[in-house]
Amino acid sequence: MxxxxxxxxxxxxxxxxxxxxxxxxxxxxxxxxxxxxxxxxxxxxxxxxxxxxxxxxxxxxxxxxxxxxxxxxxxxxxxxxxxxxxxxxxxxxxxxxxxxxxxxxxxxxxLANLAAPQEKDLEELKDALRALSTTAVSVEDLVKRAELWLVEHRLLIPIERVIRSIANAAFEAVVATAIELVRSKVPPAQLSAAIKNVFSSRKGRTGGTILDWLKEQPGKHGLKSLSEAGKKIDHLKTLGVHEWQIDAIGAERIKAFARAVVHRPPSATRALAEDTQALELACFLRATLLEFTDDAFYTAGRQLNRMIGHGRNRVQTKRAQSAAEYAQREIRVRELIHASDTTDQQKVQALQEMYPLDQATANLSGSALVREHLAGERFALGAVLSAFSNVEIEGPEGNKALAQVKALRELQEMGAKELPAEFDSSITDPAWRELIDGLDRARALGALQASAALAIHQGLRGGSLWVDHSWKHKNREEFLIPMDVWERDRKQLIGGLGLYSEPKLYLKGVRHNCEVGLQALSEAVAAGKVEINENGEISLPRLSPQDIDMSVSRTRDAIFKIIGPQKFENIVIEIDAKTKFSECLLGRKATSVRELIALYGAVFAMGTENDVAGVAAIIPKVELSHIASAMRILENSERVRLANSRVLAFQAEHPIAALWGKGDKGSSDMMALDASNRLFNARVDPRRHTFAVGIYTHILNNYGIFYDQPIVLNTRQAAVAVHGAHWYNKNQPEDKRLAWLAVDTHGYTNVAMATAKLSGFDLCPQLSRLSERKLMLLHGMKIPENLERLKVKYVTEKSIVEGWDQAMRVVASLQIGRVTPRQLLERLGSHAAASPVFKALDGLGRLLRTVFLCDYFTNESFRREIHTVLNRGESVHQLQRAIYSGRVAPKRGRREDEMTAISGCHALLTNVVIAWNTHKMQEVVNRFAKEKHPIEEDWLAHMGPVHYAGINFRGTMEFPVEAYVDELLERVSRRKAVLA
Structure with missing residues (x-):
């Protein structure tokens, strides 16, 4: 539904x-x-x-x-x-x-096709709610889920008392099970000592309790933050938290219990009942350990990237110096050769002195110079390795990275300042052995540190190494269908999920599509529509601008003039009355005007540049504490996403929206929000040269934002692109799913393209440097004669076939929800290039890219549609910037839940404006039609709902709740709504 x-x-x-x-x-x-x-x-x-x-x-x-x-x-x-x-x-x-x-x-x-629930139905409802309660935040969430479950199963909803009692029992059962699990898996003495410890006062100038200290989120992503994360990991490990096996509670429930501790003062947590206190603190300590482990790895990786970046900058300097020295030496050699006052023997002797026989040839390759630079960064490397030394990194037997870590720990225990001459360098990659076996043993030790740090970083990113107490770097086998289950149920899983058991049969179809695409490209070249230059590169003519009647822009301006100016708060409350998104956010209807306005204030505090104090200042009669309390509700990403879906569905159901698109195609891209450099996830935006955080949005071709998520700038976006589209298709009926998703170059990888295709939709990248892109073909494929000048590379069928079975296991795990596309694809980046799964999906992705490029080169309407959808996404980004015109404050967005809430509320406010514009445009169109002056549909198709010139986003906000009391408030409170 x-x-x-x-x-x-x-x-x-x-x-x-x-x-x-x-x-x-x-x-x-x-x-x-x-x-x-x-x-x-x-x-x-x-x-x-x-x-x-x-x-x-x-x-x-x-x-x-x-x-x-x-x-x-x-x-x-x-x-x-x-x-x-x-x-x-x-x-x-x-x-x-x-x-x-x-x-x-x-x-x-x-007529109703609804039946009264019987005892058997209520038992099934109880079972369903027990399963759903593992992710529910409150009883209200379960009550709403129960109502939806009953309607979807064609059953009447009984009185609220009956449903609430079932929901209460399910929620309490999950809590009781979690308490029992904590009591059985955590030694009582250890748990008591940990609780006593977190409430104890912390020594030092900062004061406060240990609990306050653990709640503090990292600020800058420098060595100081890395050191602080290491101290907290060490402290939690001394309490034994890394040994607590309570993950069976479920990640979402653990995070929910942890949030409860974060959002209340220590004194309130201390006053809880013994069992509740033990449960929430155990979950808080476990979640905190996992979060800081991930933060430490993230910061360590950033430090490594920073050092590599500095090394690359020095490469240019060193190469320039070497070029100058070479030029000077060439002048000296020329002068010596042509000197008339020296004999030939003297010249040879002088040349031998200039070029000694035992002098090593300088290695001026970029990688070698970067490695040399890293070997000299002993202090920074020590700080990075300290982050890795705090945790027990695991991996397969014989892993070189683990062997290097073991060797470094032994050298540290010995107090060594240099690498022993007899050190076995075979445990490192060959590229590092020249430095490790060199005469400078201090630099050799630095080279070993750099080699170990990079190997661990790459192993964790690629999934060949793992850590038990981590959210993001667990053993990848835990995310996949167990191997014994896969071997037993392979046929049933592949058949039920629509996958392919025979790789050669599937590749036969891909080969055919490649051949058809090449033939179409050959015909386009013969017709002069596409050109191949002398360098073997494809040259496409620019898309000609569409011939749009000037009356379209005049009509659009007239429509929005009729709509007239409006205040932002009036738009928000009007759309809320029509969609009830506030009911989604609260899990129920608001009980008073004060609560409703506080909720709106929280959405503005999260979704705009205003902070809590700023929002409280512009909304009369609302207290800062009420807004702050409501902001905690918005950290439930499921509720915010449901609210967004409801507004999106309202917008899409207007007839005018169907003229913009059927909602079966979309685009995704990142928008940068300015931020303080003290924000943990902030990076420098290469375009504007300011610190910023990324908000990645997925937008339908009828303009609505259907998925949003925060990301880090300057990182590959393919994982989050596929993630959002997969989530949308999973939650839509088959006839409303995305057929393809348009992305830019950052949103594409070969592996992502193959994963998307096997998940049921196409990834359509608008690639940069398009003319330089090579076509990838299977060996043995014939190329038409007029395409022989093209740059072509070949893919071996063997690499795809050998990794196919495990690739199907990975995709099946994705389809049944054991792993998300983001978790999967972030583990299948370049760091996992040696994995058979990577090789299979990468090879398949290369072939699929060839099919796509042939369509893109030869089908102008397809190319224009991709451009149109991406341009609509950019127009939505302009509206987003109008809503969020400032920067993220230093104290906001440090926790992942908070950053997700900022992204979700920003998308919600954007969707509200788009839905309101669509609704008002539809009213004007309907009015013109009734007055016998219908507007041409072709004109309406070129008008978008992202107009915001007449919307006042700033100033004092007074919400006219009285006009919408019946729609937005509980019935029992309507009588007192005006006075509340």
């Missing part, structure tokens, strides 16, 4: 207002239902029709006829072909309770 359809589920009365879209989506009658109603009740069919459409939309019988929206009555009367009735007339139908009861029973038995 789509998010937009869910807002009526569980309701007991109609909202005060409905729109045409609401009626069209959620309260329609089929022709068969109209026929049965008219046959049964004739002129009195309106009452049963109202009962039917409400029962089907909400899952509950209608409790009151006092409010039945006039727009719904008008629609039903038209469908039933009876005279339009007023609400008073409808109430008069049911003056006799027996009549109402009779109509309800008949509707339920003959």
């Amino acid at each position: 789509l998010g937009f359809h869910q807002r009526f589920v569980g309701a007991t009365t109609f909202p005060k207002n409905l729109t045409d879209v609401d009626v069209g989506l959620c309260f329609r009658l089929s022709a068969d239902e109209v026929k049965k109603l008219k046959e049964r009740y004739k002129e009195n069919a309106l009452g049963p029709a109202v009962l039917l459409v409400f029962l089907r939309a909400s899952g509950r019988p209608l409790e009151s006829l006092n409010v039945v929206p006039s727009i719904l009555l008008k629609y039903l009367c038209a469908e039933l072909q009876i005279n339009e009735r007023s609400i008073a007339t409808l109430r008069s139908i049911y003056r006799r309770p027996a009549t109402l009861t009779d109509h309800k029973q008949w509707v339920l038995a003959n």
Whole structure:
């Protein structure tokens, strides 16, 4: 069930207002239902029709006829072909309770297709809620999930007391199970000592408790942060946290219990009941250890990259110096050779002195000079290695990185300042052996440190090494279908998931597609549509601008002039009234005006550059503490994503949105938000040369943002690109899934392209330096004669076939949800190039890229569509920058949950503006059509809903809640809403 359809589920009365879209989506009658109603009740069919459409939309019988929206009555009367009735007339139908009861029973038995839940159904609901409660944050979440589960299974929703008791029992059962797990897996004495420790005062000038210290998130990503992370890891390990096997609680629940500790003062945690306190603190300590382990590895990796960057800068300097020295020596040699006052013997002797026989030839390769530079960075390398020495890194037997770490630990225990002459350099990569075996033994030790640090970093990134107490660097086998299960159920899994067991059969189809693409490219070259230059590069003509009538821009301006200016807060509350996204964020309807406005304030504090104090200053009558409390709710990413989905679905259901796109194609790209250099994930934006954090958004071709996630700048974006599209397709019915996703060069890798294809959609990259891209073909494929000048590389079928089975195991693990695309593809980067899975997916991706490039070169409409979708994404980014015009404050976004909330709320506010513009444009279009002045659909297709010139994003915000009390607040609080 789509998010937009869910807002009526569980309701007991109609909202005060409905729109045409609401009626069209959620309260329609089929022709068969109209026929049965008219046959049964004739002129009195309106009452049963109202009962039917409400029962089907909400899952509950209608409790009151006092409010039945006039727009719904008008629609039903038209469908039933009876005279339009007023609400008073409808109430008069049911003056006799027996009549109402009779109509309800008949509707339920003959038309509603809903059955009362039996004992067996309630038992299944209990089982479902037990499974769902592992990720639920509160009982309210479970209550809503229970209502949705019942409606999806065609069951009536019982009274709230029954559902809430089941939800309470499921939630308490999970908590009780978690408490029992902590008690059984954590030694009681160790747990008591840890609890006592975290509440103890911390020594030093900073003061506070150990718990306060552990809550502090890293600031800058320098050596100081690395050292601080190391101290916290060491402290937690002294408490034995790394040995606590409580991961069976579930990652989401562990994080939820940990957040509860983070968000309350230590004194409040100390006052908890003993069992609750033990559970939450155990989860907090475990989650903190895993987070700081990941932070330490991340910071260590950044330090290594920084040193490599400095080394590359010095390469240029050293090469320039070497070139100058070479030029001077050449002058001296020339002068010596042509000197007339020296004999030949003297010249030879002088040349021998200039070029001694035992002088080593300088290695001026870039990699060699960088390695030489790293060998001299002893202090920084020691700090990096300290991050790795704090944890137990594991790997396969005989791993060279682990052998190097062991050797360094032995040398450290010996207090060695130099590398012993007899050191066995075979445990290092050959590239480092020249430095390690060199005469300078101090530099040799530095080379060993650099070799070990890089090997560990690459091993952790590629998955060949792992750490037990880490979120991101666990053993990759834990993310995949167990090998014994895969060997036993391979055929069933491959068949059920639509995968391919025979690689050669699949490659036969890919080969055919490549041949068809090459033939189309050959015909395009012959027709002069595509050119191949003398360097074997393809040259494409620029896409000609589309011939758009000037009347389109004038009409668009006229539409938005009619819509008129509006304040941002009015837009937010109006869309909330239509979509109930605040109900998604809270897990229920707001109980007071104060709570609702505080929630809006929290969304603004997260989704714009304003902080809590700034938002409290511009919203009258709301306290800072209320906003801060509501901000904690927004760290539940599932609720924010559900709110976004509901707004997105509302926008997409307008007829005008279908003119922009069917929602079966999308694009994704990153937008940089300015940030302080003290933010842990901040990096320098290469375009603007300022510190920034990345927000990666996925945008449908009808402009809505369907997925968002925070990322680090200057990192490959292919993993997050595939992740968002895979999530969307997984949560959509088959007819609404993405067919392809357009990305830029950063959002593409060969492995990602193959993974996307095997997951059911195509990755369509707009590649930079397109003319230099080579076509990748299987050995033995014939190229048409007029394409022989092309730059071509070949892929071996053997590398794909050998890794195919394990590649299918990886993709099957992805399909059933054991691993996410982001987790998978981040482990299948260049660091995993030696893996058979990487080789198989990389080879397949190269072939798929050839098929794509042939289509891209020869199909102008396809190329134009990709450009159009990417340009729409850029226009959405402009709106996002208007909403978030400042920078992320230094104290925000340090925790992953907080950064995710910033990204989600920013996307939510952007979707709200897009949905409001779409809704208002639809109203204007409908009005023009009624006035016999319809706007051409071709014109509307070239108008986007990202207009924001008339929206006031700044200034004092006064939310007109009184106009939307019935839609947004709980019924019990409506009477006091104005006074609250």
